[in-house]
Structures are given as C-alpha cells and as structure tokens.
Amino acid sequence: MIDWLVDSILVLALLSTAIGVLWSANLFRAVVMFIAFGLLMALAWVRLQAPDIALAEAAIGAGLTGVLLLDAARHLGYNRRCGGEGNDQGGASG
Amino acid sequence: MMRFFSVTVLAAACLAFAGALMVTVWHISGTQAPVDLPGLLVENLEASGVEHPITAVLLNFRSYDTLLEIGVLVIAGIAGISMAKTTSLEDPLLRTSDSLLYALQRWFVPLMLVLAGYLLWAGSDRPGGAFQAGAVLAASGVLMRLGGTPMEFLRPGVLLRLGLALGFSVFLLVAVASALAGDAFLAYPKAFNKPLILVIETVLTFSIAMVLLALFVSAPVNDAVEPEERERG
Structure with missing residues (x-):
C-alpha cells in the first residue's frame, strides 16, 4: 500500500516537473525545474531497483547538466532580456 | 479554424502513439525472452573478476x-x-x-x-x-x-x-x-x-x-x- 502511494506520488511529481520544464516561460525557472526533475528521476531509479543508474542520474543528469544549463541560460538571458533584469544579474555576479 | 484542426490532428497522433506504445509494452511483457540474460550473468559472474x-x-x-x-x-x-x-x-x-x-x-x-x-x-x-x-x-x-x-x-x-x-x-x-x-x-x-x-x-x-x-x-x-x-x- 505504502509502496503504491510513494510510487504514484513520484509519478505525479515527475509529470508535473516535466510539464513545468516544458511550459515555463522563464529559462531560469525551467532549468531549476529540470534539476528537480533529475533528482526525482534518481528516486524513481532507486524505486526500480537500479541504484547504479540512480547515482549516475543524480550526479550527471541533475548535477553537471544542471550547472551547464544554468550557465547557458544566463548567457542566453543576456541576449534575450532587455532592460533592468540583465543588468541586475550582471551586478550581482560581477 | 486551421489552428483547431491542427491541434486535433496532433492530439489524435499523440493518442494513437500512446495506444501503440501500450500495446507494444503489453506484448513484450507477455513474451518470454529468447535468452535468459540474468541467469547467464549469474553463472559467469565469477569469471569476470x-x-x-x-x-x-x-x-x-x-x-x-x-x-x-x-x-x-x-x-x-x-x-x-x-x-x-x-x-x-x-x-x-x-x-x-x-x-x-x-x-x-x-x-x-x-x-x-x-x-x-x-x-x-x-x-x-x-x-x-x-x-x-x-x-x-x-x-x-x-x-x-x-x-x-x-x-x-x-x-x-x-x-x-x-x-x-x-x-x-x-x-x-x-x-x-x-x-x-x-x-x-x-x-x-x-x-x-x-x-x-x-x-x-x-x-x-x-x-x-x-x-x-x-x-x-x-x-x-x-x-x-x-x-x-x-x-x-
């Protein structure tokens, strides 16, 4: 019973984060959603009794890809966004 | 009108694809694998080092x-x-x-x-x-x-x-x-x-x-x- 509950919550969370990644207008929010999706996916692999893939997913899928995507999102943001927001970010990181 | 039509076609294609996928998964889960890979793996694990x-x-x-x-x-x-x-x-x-x-x-x-x-x-x-x-x-x-x-x-x-x-x-x-x-x-x-x-x-x-x-x-x-x-x- 509790297994079914955990699994169905996991599936719902995976679906909602996936939809969040695809439908979010803000790139930064999409990347954060993607990282959350990766971590949930790692949990799903654990539930499927594949701890090896879970480790790889958490480290590569969520961690390093997330970092690369964050980097890319920031650079895309500089070109796309006009006005104050980009300058704010530049001030904070520089 | 055109937009409505294309959305309908897209939704129908998605549904058809999902249905075909379900049928395939059902079919695969029913058939026996030709080679028992996990069994072979367990038998030969000692030789792998x-x-x-x-x-x-x-x-x-x-x-x-x-x-x-x-x-x-x-x-x-x-x-x-x-x-x-x-x-x-x-x-x-x-x-x-x-x-x-x-x-x-x-x-x-x-x-x-x-x-x-x-x-x-x-x-x-x-x-x-x-x-x-x-x-x-x-x-x-x-x-x-x-x-x-x-x-x-x-x-x-x-x-x-x-x-x-x-x-x-x-x-x-x-x-x-x-x-x-x-x-x-x-x-x-x-x-x-x-x-x-x-x-x-x-x-x-x-x-x-x-x-x-x-x-x-x-x-x-x-x-x-x-x-x-x-x-x-």
Missing part, C-alpha cells in the same frame, strides 16, 4: 560498448573545447570570488574527493564505478572553479590533452594487447581480470572527470559578456 553484476557487464562482458562510450565522451569534450572562445580558457580570471563559497568549498571538496574514491572502489562489489566517481570528481572541480581556485591543468596544453585521452588510450591499449596476445579483442587474460579492470576504471574516472570539467570550464566566462553590458550602460 568483479562481484557486482553491472560492473561485470560494463567492463568485462560488454566492455566494447564502454570503450565506444568513452570515445564519444572524449570527442564531445574536444568539440566543447574547440567551440570555446580561445580567451575563456586562457583567461586566468576566475568566475566568482565569493568568500562564502570559498569557505564552503574547503569543507566540501575533501569530502567529495573521498566520496569519488569510495565510489570507484565500491564499483567492484556494489553500486558505483567509473562514471559515478568521475562525475563526483568533476563536480568537486566545478565547485573549486566557482570558488576561485586556479586550475592550471585545464588550460590547453599537454596536461589537458593527456587527461582527456588517457582513459580511452589505456582502454584501447589493453584491448589491442589482449588481441595481440592471441585472445579475442578486449578479452582480458584470466589471471589479470581484476587488476586490469581496476586500472581501466581508475583511468576512466580521471578522463571522465576531465571531459566533464573541460566542458564546464570552456563555457564562456563572465567577462565574455561584459563588453555588451558596457555598451548598454
């Missing part, structure tokens, strides 16, 4: 796949580096000089290095292995880079090339050596199974970490966008 079935498959029974995977990874790393603006790699200017991050990294990096070593070693008899250890190693490198630790070896040069190519070349060397010695390509000699796998896993860990880190580092740094900002401001 490691105790963990997944490591045995990745580095012994199907090591050809792993060899090609590493090749793909190295090519991706080289492509990433060559796409980078030349200044960003040679630029010793560091990304951030956040003191909080610097303090955190002093606690985290040693822990992560130990974890990477553990994952590498654990790969022989429980979940773990070269990919996971390499990813953790690369993540600690990313943390160090963000925290402002200079990493000279990531600049284009002999060390970077050696690091990128080490895993693939050692793997290939072992494969060719065993082929020359009379066995099949990539069939390790029985007596050296475990040491050979261990050596390959270790160099793979370093190379994977190097490729991932090089991909991160060759992304343009902050100053690459600063001129734009100056124009704007």
